[in-house]
Each structure stands twice: as structure tokens, then as C-alpha cells.
Amino acid sequence: MPAPSLPPCNHPLVEIRPLLAADIPHWYAYLREAEVIRHTSWQLRDIHDLYALFNSYQIEGPETPLRFAIAERCADGSTGRLIGTVGFNQRSVQHRQAEIAYDLAPAWWGRGIATAICLAACEWALQSQRCLRVQACVLDTNAASIRVLEKAGFEREGWLRSYRVVRGLPGNFFMYARVAA
Incomplete structure (x- = not known):
């Protein structure tokens, strides 16, 4: 996969920029x-877990995890405050695929941001990163994220029973994917 650039974003309220410490x-x-983690597999103990995760994103490589900031779009061109993230938890050069993940602060829900960002990041991976497949694993209880994926053109491929342990309990996930045309 080529060196990461930034996915373009045309949503009027937000931009995609590098994630900063x-x-x-x-x-x-x-x-x-x-309300944010209820239907996700986030399992943070404290803020230090996020610093460790951030550090893993600083390692450059074609198969390393990759994450970008979703930030408020500022009219004056200045860097806006982080309101979410989007990226790829897993990337495979051999299989030309990536697993997308995103999150958004609740104050920004319901404005089409998650769908626009998911679509932008997916298109970027399929086109500029030459992925053949972008997939997403979503807890089967996460109706909002399922809607985002479906609006972004992902198709449900299957149901993964007890796929990941979520806060000590086995979680069932749906597998969604978009493939290159």
C-alpha cells in the first residue's frame, strides 16, 4: 500500500486531519x-491506553494501524478541535484489504458526519491505497453504526458469533464490506 495521504472530506462541518497527541x-x-461505548468494543482502562494506541499509529508501515482525526472545520483555516476519529485497525498488503473503524462525539451525532467520513475513508482506501476490500466488524446491537455502513455502500456479509470479547462477555458482530468495482 502507498504511503498514507489524507482522505478528502467534503462535509461542510468537518475535515480529516492527522491525529495529534x-x-x-x-x-x-x-x-x-x-452512550458511546455501549455498542462498541472499546475497552479503555484510562487515558494511558489511548496514548499507547496513539503511539502505535506513529509507526510507519504499509500494514500498521492508521488513524486520522475528524475535526471541526474552521472558517479561518485554523486547526479545529477533534470530534472523532476514523482509520483502519488492520491493513494487509498481500490481500489488499483494510478494516475501517470510526467514532464520533455524541454532540455531533445525527448530522451525517459519520456516514460522510466513512464513505470518504473507504473511497480513499479503495482508490489511493489500492485496496480491493474495506471491511467493518460491528456489534450486532449497534443499529446506528449499521445504518452508517449501509448508507456508505457496505453490504452485510455475515454474522460472527462470539467474535470478540467485549468488556468480559462474548460479542456477536456483523461483517460488512465494500469491494472495489
Whole structure:
């Protein structure tokens, strides 16, 4: 896979930019909210877990995890505050595939941001990163994320029973994917 650039974003409220260490407190603040993690596999113990995750994103390589900031779009061109993230938990050069993941602060829900960002990141992976497949694993209880994926053109491929342990309990996930045309 080529060296990462930034996925283009045409949503009027947000932009995609590099994730910064200074973003971590904002990221952690909303990832601690019960309504955010209820239907996800996030299992943070404290803010240090996010710093360790951030550090893993700093390792450059074609198969390393990759994450970008979703930030408020500022009219003056300045860097906006982080309101979410999008990226790829897994990337495979051999199989030309990636697993997308995203999160968004609840104050920004319901504005089409998650769908626009998911679509932008997926198109970027399929086109500029030459992926053949972008997939997503979503807890079968996460109706909002399922809607986002379906609006972004992902198709449900299957149901994965007890696929990942989520806060100590086995979680069932749906597998969604978009493939290159």
C-alpha cells in the first residue's frame, strides 16, 4: 500500500486531519461516555491506553494501524478541535484489504458526519491505497453504526458469533464490506 495521504472530506462541518497527541484528552473525554461505548468494543482502562494506541499509529508501515482525526472545520483555516476519529485497525498488503473503524462525539451525532467520513475513508482506501476490500466488524446491537455502513455502500456479509470479547462477555458482530468495482 502507498504511503498514507489524507482522505478528502467534503462535509461542510468537518475535515480529516492527522491525529495529534494533543487530541487525546478530547478523544478520551467522549470515549468514556456510556452512550458511546455501549455498542462498541472499546475497552479503555484510562487515558494511558489511548496514548499507547496513539503511539502505535506513529509507526510507519504499509500494514500498521492508521488513524486520522475528524475535526471541526474552521472558517479561518485554523486547526479545529477533534470530534472523532476514523482509520483502519488492520491493513494487509498481500490481500489488499483494510478494516475501517470510526467514532464520533455524541454532540455531533445525527448530522451525517459519520456516514460522510466513512464513505470518504473507504473511497480513499479503495482508490489511493489500492485496496480491493474495506471491511467493518460491528456489534450486532449497534443499529446506528449499521445504518452508517449501509448508507456508505457496505453490504452485510455475515454474522460472527462470539467474535470478540467485549468488556468480559462474548460479542456477536456483523461483517460488512465494500469491494472495489
